[in-house]
Amino acid sequence: MATDHAPATWHHFDDLEHQQQTTLFGMWAFLATEVLIFGGMFTAYTVYRMQYSAAFEAASRHLNLWIGGINTLVLLTSSLTMVLAVHAARHGQRRATTTQLLLTAALGSVFLALKAVEYYLDYRDNLVPLYAFDPAEWSALNVRPQHVELFLIFYYCLTGLHAVHLIIGIAVVLVLAVFAHRDYFTKEFHSPVEAWGLYWHFIDVVWVFLLPLLYLIGSRAIVG
Amino acid sequence: MSTISAPFRPQSSVRQTPTAGENYVNAAYGTRSWLLTTDHKRIALLYLVSVSSMFIIGGLAATLIRLNLLTPNGAFMTADTYNKTFTAHGIIMVFYFLVPVIPSVLGNFLLPLMIGARDLAFPRLNLASWYIYMVGAAMILWVIFSGGIDTGWTFYTPFSSKASHTDVIPAMIAIAIAGFSSIFTGLNFIVTVHYLRAPGMTWFRLPLFVWSLYATSLILLLATPVLTVALFLVAVERIFGIGIFDPALGGDPVLFQHLFWFYSHPAVYIMVLPAMGIVSEVITCFARKNIFGYPFVVAASLGIAVVGFLVWAHHMFVAGQSVYAALVFSLLSYCVAIPSAIKVFNWTATLYRGSISFRTPMLYILGFIGLFTLGGLTGLFLAALGLNVHVHDTYFIIAHFHFIMVGGTVMAYMGGLHYWWPKITGKLYPESWGRISALLIFFGFLLTFLPQFVLGYLGMPRRYFAYPPEFQVLNVLSTAGASILAVGYALPLTYLIWSLRYGPDAGPNPWEATGLEWQTPSPPPTHNFAEIPVVDCGPYEYSGEEVPDHGH
Amino acid sequence: MPSPVELFPARAAEIAYHVDALFFFLLIVTGIAAVGVFTLLIFFSVRYRRRTPPRPTPRITGHIRLELFWTTTPFLVFLVMFWWGARIYLAMAQPPAGAIDLYVVGKQWMWKVQHAQGQREINEVHIPLGQPVKLTLTSEDVIHDFFVPAFRTKIDVVPGRYVYEWFTPTVAGTYHFFCSQYCGTNHAGMRGEVYVMDPADYQQWLNLKSEGSLALEGRKLFLQLQCITCHVAGPKARAPILESLYGATIPLRGGGTAVADDNYIRESILNPQAKVVMGWEPIMPTFEGQVSEEDLIKLIAYIKSLGPGQTPQRNEESVPPPPPTETKKTESP
Numbered sequence A: 001m002a003t004d005h006a007p008a009t010w011h012h013f014d015d016l017e018h019q020q021q022t023t024l025f026g027m028w029a030f031l032a033t034e035v036l037i038f039g040g041m042f043t044a045y046t047v048y049r050m051q052y053s054a055a056f057e058a059a060s061r062h063l064n065l066w067i068g069g070i071n072t073l074v075l076l077t078s079s080l081t082m083v084l085a086v087h088a089a090r091h092g093q094r095r096a097t098t099t100q101l102l103l104t105a106a107l108g109s110v111f112l113a114l115k116a117v118e119y120y121l122d123y124r125d126n127l128v129p130l131y132a133f134d135p136a137e138w139s140a141l142n143v144r145p146q147h148v149e150l151f152l153i154f155y156y157c158l159t160g161l162h163a164v165h166l167i168i169g170i171a172v173v174l175v176l177a178v179f180a181h182r183d184y185f186t187k188e189f190h191s192p193v194e195a196w197g198l199y200w201h202f203i204d205v206v207w208v209f210l211l212p213l214l215y216l217i218g219s220r221a222i223v224g
Numbered sequence B: 001m002s003t004i005s006a007p008f009r010p011q012s013s014v015r016q017t018p019t020a021g022e023n024y025v026n027a028a029y030g031t032r033s034w035l036l037t038t039d040h041k042r043i044a045l046l047y048l049v050s051v052s053s054m055f056i057i058g059g060l061a062a063t064l065i066r067l068n069l070l071t072p073n074g075a076f077m078t079a080d081t082y083n084k085t086f087t088a089h090g091i092i093m094v095f096y097f098l099v100p101v102i103p104s105v106l107g108n109f110l111l112p113l114m115i116g117a118r119d120l121a122f123p124r125l126n127l128a129s130w131y132i133y134m135v136g137a138a139m140i141l142w143v144i145f146s147g148g149i150d151t152g153w154t155f156y157t158p159f160s161s162k163a164s165h166t167d168v169i170p171a172m173i174a175i176a177i178a179g180f181s182s183i184f185t186g187l188n189f190i191v192t193v194h195y196l197r198a199p200g201m202t203w204f205r206l207p208l209f210v211w212s213l214y215a216t217s218l219i220l221l222l223a224t225p226v227l228t229v230a231l232f233l234v235a236v237e238r239i240f241g242i243g244i245f246d247p248a249l250g251g252d253p254v255l256f257q258h259l260f261w262f263y264s265h266p267a268v269y270i271m272v273l274p275a276m277g278i279v280s281e282v283i284t285c286f287a288r289k290n291i292f293g294y295p296f297v298v299a300a301s302l303g304i305a306v307v308g309f310l311v312w313a314h315h316m317f318v319a320g321q322s323v324y325a326a327l328v329f330s331l332l333s334y335c336v337a338i339p340s341a342i343k344v345f346n347w348t349a350t351l352y353r354g355s356i357s358f359r360t361p362m363l364y365i366l367g368f369i370g371l372f373t374l375g376g377l378t379g380l381f382l383a384a385l386g387l388n389v390h391v392h393d394t395y396f397i398i399a400h401f402h403f404i405m406v407g408g409t410v411m412a413y414m415g416g417l418h419y420w421w422p423k424i425t426g427k428l429y430p431e432s433w434g435r436i437s438a439l440l441i442f443f444g445f446l447l448t449f450l451p452q453f454v455l456g457y458l459g460m461p462r463r464y465f466a467y468p469p470e471f472q473v474l475n476v477l478s479t480a481g482a483s484i485l486a487v488g489y490a491l492p493l494t495y496l497i498w499s500l501r502y503g504p505d506a507g508p509n510p511w512e513a514t515g516l517e518w519q520t521p522s523p524p525p526t527h528n529f530a531e532i533p534v535v536d537c538g539p540y541e542y543s544g545e546e547v548p549d550h551g552h
Numbered sequence C: 001m002p003s004p005v006e007l008f009p010a011r012a013a014e015i016a017y018h019v020d021a022l023f024f025f026l027l028i029v030t031g032i033a034a035v036g037v038f039t040l041l042i043f044f045s046v047r048y049r050r051r052t053p054p055r056p057t058p059r060i061t062g063h064i065r066l067e068l069f070w071t072t073t074p075f076l077v078f079l080v081m082f083w084w085g086a087r088i089y090l091a092m093a094q095p096p097a098g099a100i101d102l103y104v105v106g107k108q109w110m111w112k113v114q115h116a117q118g119q120r121e122i123n124e125v126h127i128p129l130g131q132p133v134k135l136t137l138t139s140e141d142v143i144h145d146f147f148v149p150a151f152r153t154k155i156d157v158v159p160g161r162y163v164y165e166w167f168t169p170t171v172a173g174t175y176h177f178f179c180s181q182y183c184g185t186n187h188a189g190m191r192g193e194v195y196v197m198d199p200a201d202y203q204q205w206l207n208l209k210s211e212g213s214l215a216l217e218g219r220k221l222f223l224q225l226q227c228i229t230c231h232v233a234g235p236k237a238r239a240p241i242l243e244s245l246y247g248a249t250i251p252l253r254g255g256g257t258a259v260a261d262d263n264y265i266r267e268s269i270l271n272p273q274a275k276v277v278m279g280w281e282p283i284m285p286t287f288e289g290q291v292s293e294e295d296l297i298k299l300i301a302y303i304k305s306l307g308p309g310q311t312p313q314r315n316e317e318s319v320p321p322p323p324p325t326e327t328k329k330t331e332s333p
């Protein structure tokens, strides 16, 4: 690696500052790709959402809005701790950086745990196509069971894809925490924290889109 | 060998002394030093070997296709084998050869050199891209040789999601993996161009090859993920039997086509833009001229990249989209053709009052211009709605895209490879063999694919392993051409390898070219430049005249 | 019939003349462009080839007027191509009234063709010379494509919906048709012949092959499948009566309207909840899986033919049906 240079500087950069900017820009570019991954899924989802709105709304009403809502708060809080972690890293505060990173990872894990509970409840409520699903229940509601399955498969794909991103995020944040603890980051060098901070906020924003798209389309109790 | 001596002005005033000392090849020895390298030049060579191997495999599949079409009822293959063969051919050639070839081989090698950087922004990511590519390639080869897939390279649903009994999912995973390799390469290029340019290398002094790689990278970054999504959804449908694309279960099969072409139309520009970049480099050097209309060529590259995202549904004019959508996509397809026209005209104008020599790279590049123009012009036939209905999914389409992809991009790639071969290896290849190969490929190509236009208008559908007897003569002609083509490709394979050992030393700048990559020894040292050059003029100052001072 | 080498396809439909005209226009225009570019390339290559000793070259970096010229000229030419192509495409999209109806179902790997009067054929299509013919096509499995080179038309035949294709044959003869959307193993075998016949011969052919008409078959199904229990006239009606439905504009529950074309009727049978008629409850069950594509075509043909007062009685058995001529529209009572 880059042992013969200033700490953590590769030979092809002018200085640390230059390297950090480059890293951040790289993360932005990567997020552009991510936007299109989720964008592609959203588009496909939206097409069917418009075509089979009755079934989609009915199915959406069966999702667990409570857990979805709480999870939103959890994730938003984790974004806050991530901001604090980045702030601390910029100021070279070792302890604070470590703690905030650990908090972030912890909140992310809480989200996943709740999500797991939610998946279990979905299973219990017969909301898993192929494994636990009762077509008659939906026919009785006058919607085509196959369209409900379509909604559910998108629900699992989208939340699953989001969860995979989150798992990666948690793993990286934990590694960063270890590095932070070992005093790897300095006032001058902290671009990994900043870059992965961006990634973390991105996962958050995705969830903020998922919530209304999946949970809130069915005009629940508000209208009746 | 330096008989060219028209005056020219190198892009930087720092001339590197051509010392025959340590370079990136002899800096370290052993397999490990190659497999763990983060040097962009070594990674480029890794790609060169793997991508060329894929080309040979894809080419062998093409050979089988052409042989089978010698007789109306299929010369020796069953329908299934034939279907698997053209699918393998299309997938390998597109996803494992033509998309990566120029960016990953020539781009990887040259981009840092051309902008005066010591490496790409993320060298380890660069190496990772190669490994990812290799995993994808290994997987697809395993799928193809263990049983094959029969969906065509377009994976149309519901055939791919429901009807096909072959290993569709592993193939899709393999392609998605290769896609990530492209994404990371594109990301690396974009960041590098933004942040690692040498002092004085302003945006409008960038060589056009760099600009075209930049535009290509934008597409790689923004289009590839949509392909991943499309393939992912097909896989989900196959596994769970949920009707995402199957109308029997409420899905919409045409939605898949939209997602697929949203990637694959921009992807055709991924395949041609870098080739256009090479043309601009080579044509200026061998005509000893500034490029004509630099800002227009740059704008054309970016314009293709942007508008290229808006025309995907021109592949679906008979797939049952609304008439109004078809009108819009047809009009936009014409709009995206304009930047290509601009480029062709500017290249032609560049020759005006030049001092043109016909070395091997130049012959290849002139071949590109000719064949690309013909291929592009037939694209205009396809974009005309009423005519598209007749020629859609016939050999007219096959001929159209082979003209651009083989006659265009592969020609340009060969030209680029010959142009930079002395830089990459430090050796010269035998010039006359080079010229012979360029001519063989050019004429072999015409014989292979011109008859296919006629076949297409006659109505021979593509993906047919057997056909009505009246199409036979033209098919035989096409196969005859393909064999000339194969010899044309076999030649460079031989003499380029030969030159590694027996070729004369090239010296740092055998073509007396102006770009930064020529101002460092051949092969370049590991860190590219002893001293980072300071750029003080544009890339193509070949003329004898004084360069007006812009002030720095 | 076919000579060993053909260089240009037979031309046997009205629209084909227009397509070929466009083709030749494009051939000429792009030919001029190509010859222009190549002439310049070759001329420059010869005129400015390198001499010994090499001469210095002038520093030319561009010319704005030229750039504008060669940007706008192609654009204007392209507009013509676009406009011309669009006109033909629009014509192809609008079947003329009074065309002969043919129903085509594609499946791996054959084409099943049904005539309105009930004649069926496989991988063959018989049509009369000089009359517009309209195909209504669908697929039972994957996407196919019905392509008749001599008529210069094709259309992707997508499962789950109806698509249309029409042509007016102008030259009697036998012509290939192909499946031109890749559909699996025997894609290349999914082809056949179109026979364009003199009207008299055609009539003779029809008579030879005649069976019960499509609408009549549909009527049987309508009774068999118990559609009649709900779609019946009078106070017992639990569903809208289907007389004179075809082509009407239907007000939908929750606002909006729909035009009752083939695709609408198809959807109403397979997925009744998708569009519910205003004023009715969504109680109709789906018939998906119970009716094949061919049966659907028959049902639709029947519903199309259903004039005022022609709904059968509820207690009527599915046999005996009235003779075919009587299902044609009569004066309303």
Ligand code: HEA
Pocket: B154, B268, B269, B271, B272, B314, B315, B316, B317, B333, B334, B336, B337, B338, B340, B341, B342, B344, B372, B373, B374, B375, B376, B377, B379, B380, B382, B383, B384, B388, B391, B392, B393, B397, B400, B401, B404, B405, B409, C029, C030, C033, C037, C073, C074, C077, C078
């Ligand atoms: C590198 C690859 C590449 C490139 C660059 C292009 C470029 C173009 N392509 Fe092509 N295309 C493919 C690869 C490519 N294509 C492939 C692979 C398919 C089939 C996929 C499949 O189904 O398997 C396809 C299919 C395809 C279709 C769908 C056909 C069908 O299936 O029905 C259409 C339709 O519009 C089309 C149009 C065009 C146009 C208008 C351009 C334009 O960009 C071309 C622009 C260039 C020029 C026009 C030439 C230069 C111009 C001049 C010299 C000026 C001339 C001036 C005047 C005429 C005034 N292409």
Ligand code: HEA
Pocket: B055, B056, B058, B059, B060, B062, B063, B065, B066, B086, B087, B089, B090, B091, B093, B094, B097, B098, B151, B152, B153, B154, B398, B402, B405, B406, B410, B448, B462, B463, B464, B465, B482, B485, B486, B487, B489, B490, B493
């Ligand atoms: C980059 C893309 C690329 C390239 C380079 C090629 C190269 C060639 N292609 Fe291909 N082709 C496609 C992309 C490409 N093709 C795609 C996307 C399809 C559509 C697939 C689908 O429908 O799904 C297609 C389909 C396709 C078909 C239509 C099949 C069908 O629809 O039924 C045919 C038929 O002639 C064909 C022929 C050829 C030939 C003769 C070459 C030649 O140029 C190849 C020449 C190369 C070699 C022969 C190998 C190199 C030679 C040596 C190293 C020498 C040693 C070898 C020998 C002596 C044999 N191709």
Ligand code: CUA
Pocket: C106, C107, C108, C109, C143, C144, C145, C179, C180, C181, C182, C183, C184, C187, C188, C190
């Ligand atoms: Cu049916 Cu191809």
Ligand SMILES: [Cu+2]
Pocket: B264, B265, B268, B311, B312, B314, B315
């Ligand atoms: Cu395209």
